[in-house]
Amino acid sequence: MRVHAFTDDALGDLDAVGLADLLSAGKLSATEAVDAAVARVQAVDGELNAMAYEAFDRARDGARTPRPGCFSGVPTLIKDNVDVAGMPTRSGTDAWEPRPAKKNGEFADMYLATGLIPLGKSQLSEYGFSASAEHPRLGAVRTPWDTERTAGASSSGSAALVAAGAVPLAHANDGGGSIRIPAAVNGLVGLKPTRGRLAQDRLFRDMPIRIVSDGVVTRSVRDTAAFYREAEKVYRNLELPPVGDLTRPIKRRLRIALNTSGVGRGADAETKALTERTAALLEDLGHTVTESEVPVGPSFADDFLLYWALLSQAMLTTGRAFHGRTWDRARHDNLTLGLARHARRNLHRVPGAIARLKRTSAQAELFHEKYDVALTPTLATSTPKVGHLDPTQDYETIIDKLLDWVAFTPWQNITGAPAVSLPLALTSGGLPQGMMFGAGTGQEAMLIELAYELEQAAPFARIQG
Numbered sequence: 001m002r003v004h005a006f007t008d009d010a011l012g013d014l015d016a017v018g019l020a021d022l023l024s025a026g027k028l029s030a031t032e033a034v035d036a037a038v039a040r041v042q043a044v045d046g047e048l049n050a051m052a053y054e055a056f057d058r059a060r061d062g063a064r065t066p067r068p069g070c071f072s073g074v075p076t077l078i079k080d081n082v083d084v085a086g087m088p089t090r091s092g093t094d095a096w097e098p099r100p101a102k103k104n105g106e107f108a109d110m111y112l113a114t115g116l117i118p119l120g121k122s123q124l125s126e127y128g129f130s131a132s133a134e135h136p137r138l139g140a141v142r143t144p145w146d147t148e149r150t151a152g153a154s155s156s157g158s159a160a161l162v163a164a165g166a167v168p169l170a171h172a173n174d175g176g177g178s179i180r181i182p183a184a185v186n187g188l189v190g191l192k193p194t195r196g197r198l199a200q201d202r203l204f205r206d207m208p209i210r211i212v213s214d215g216v217v218t219r220s221v222r223d224t225a226a227f228y229r230e231a232e233k234v235y236r237n238l239e240l241p242p243v244g245d246l247t248r249p250i251k252r253r254l255r256i257a258l259n260t261s262g263v264g265r266g267a268d269a270e271t272k273a274l275t276e277r278t279a280a281l282l283e284d285l286g287h288t289v290t291e292s293e294v295p296v297g298p299s300f301a302d303d304f305l306l307y308w309a310l311l312s313q314a315m316l317t318t319g320r321a322f323h324g325r326t327w328d329r330a331r332h333d334n335l336t337l338g339l340a341r342h343a344r345r346n347l348h349r350v351p352g353a354i355a356r357l358k359r360t361s362a363q364a365e366l367f368h369e370k371y372d373v374a375l376t377p378t379l380a381t382s383t384p385k386v387g388h389l390d391p392t393q394d395y396e397t398i399i400d401k402l403l404d405w406v407a408f409t410p411w412q413n414i415t416g417a418p419a420v421s422l423p424l425a426l427t428s429g430g431l432p433q434g435m436m437f438g439a440g441t442g443q444e445a446m447l448i449e450l451a452y453e454l455e456q457a458a459p460f461a462r463i464q465g
Helices: 016-024 030-048 056-064 106-112 156-163 180-186 221-234 269-284 300-317 319-323 334-345 347-370 395-405 410-415 444-457
Strands: 051-054 075-079 117-122 146-150 169-174 189-192 213-218 255-258 288-291 373-377 419-426 432-439
Touching: 016 030, 016 221, 030 051, 030 056, 030 075, 030 117, 030 156, 051 156, 056 117, 075 106, 075 156, 106 221, 117 156, 156 169, 156 180, 156 213, 169 180, 169 189, 180 189, 180 213, 180 419, 180 432, 189 221, 189 444, 213 221, 221 444, 255 269, 255 347, 269 288, 269 373, 269 419, 269 432, 269 444, 300 319, 300 334, 300 347, 300 395, 300 410, 334 347, 334 395, 347 410, 373 444, 419 444, 432 444
Parallel strands: 075 117, 075 169, 255 288, 255 373
Antiparallel strands: 051 117, 169 213, 189 213, 189 419, 373 432, 419 432
C-alpha cells in the first residue's frame, strides 16, 4: 500500500527552499509550518514507524521565535544517532534506557544553526549496521511507496518521512550507504559528502577509518544544494574546495565510468537494464560513458565486513561503560551480535584489513584522474519486503542477504569520496530504484550540477502522482 501526507495545507508540495521563501517573505509563519508538519507525521507514522522520539511541543515552542538562517522555521528531523540537547539518543536499539543529552553534538549545532526546527528524532537500524531497519522490538520502518517493503537503512526514518511529505528535508548519515540506500528506496536525493565536509560528532570522528559522513535526504536537487551552501557558512573545512551556491546544471561534458558488477556481487537483470538506460540518457546529453571495473582488490568486501564487525564489537565492549547499569547485551539483534562475533574470531586479520582499506583512497584518486564520475546502481536489486532482512534470522543468513543487496555503496565510505543517489528509475513494480554517481574527493559541486542536469532531463517520479 502506498501512503503519503501531501495535502492542501501550509506545506503543500513545497520543498525546503520553496517553504523557506514563503517563510522569509512573511506569507507563512513558522508556527503554521510546524503545525502542518506535526499533523503530517501523525497522519502517516502509524504506517511507517519512522519516528524514534517525538518533540512536537518543543518544536512548536521553537517556532514562536525561530532561529535565523536560510531555513528559519522549516521543520525537519534529526537521525537518532547524534546528540541533541534535551532529547535521548537511542541509536536504533532498546538495549538501555536512554537519558536526554546534556548538550548538542557538533553536527546538531551546525545543522540547527541554519534555522531548521526539529520535530524529533528519526528511526534507524540498530547502530546503523543493517541496510534495513527491522528491529525485533522497535519494529520495522516501511517505505511510503509500499508499506509491505523496507524503507532501507540506516537513515530509514528520515527518508520515509521526507518521501511521504511530512517534512521537506531531514538529517541522515552514511557509514556504508546509509544516506544513499534509503534515498534510493524512497525516491529521494541522497548525497554522501566528502569525509570531513561537515561538522561531526566525536563518536564518528574517532573511528580508525572515518567511514561515516553526515548529510541530508531531500526531494529536490536544489534543497541538497542549498543545504550544503548554508552548512558551509557555519562550518568550513579549509582542506576541501567549497561547494558554493549552485543553482544550475553542469556545462562541461564528463567522462563517466559505468559499472553494474559491484564489489564481488553485481546487479540483477532489471537493475542492470535500468542503469544502462541511465547511461544512455547521459550519452544523449553529450557525456562520454565507458564500462569500467571498480578499482578495488579481491579482499575489499571481506576487509570492509571485518571493519564493520569491529565497530560492532567496540559498541558491545563499551556498552555498559557508556550507558550504565540498564545496558543489556542480550537485547541486541542477531546482526549486531553476529558482527561482533565475527570480529572476535578474526582480530588477527584486523591490522592487515585496515591497512588495505586505507590504500583504497589512493586507488580511487587514480581512478578519478581517468574518469570524472562513476555510475552504478545504488542497490543491486529492487526493494525487498519487510522480513527479508529480519535481524532475528541467524547471522550467516542475514549477512549473505545484505551483501547481495548492498554491493555498490561501501567503496566511497572507505575512500572518503562523495557520491549521490538520484531517483532516476522505477522498477517494473513501480518502486524507486536509485542511480548512484561517485566522484573524486571534494567534488560535490560537480555531482550537484550533474544532478541538476539529470533532474531536468528526467524529472523524478513523485509519490503523490
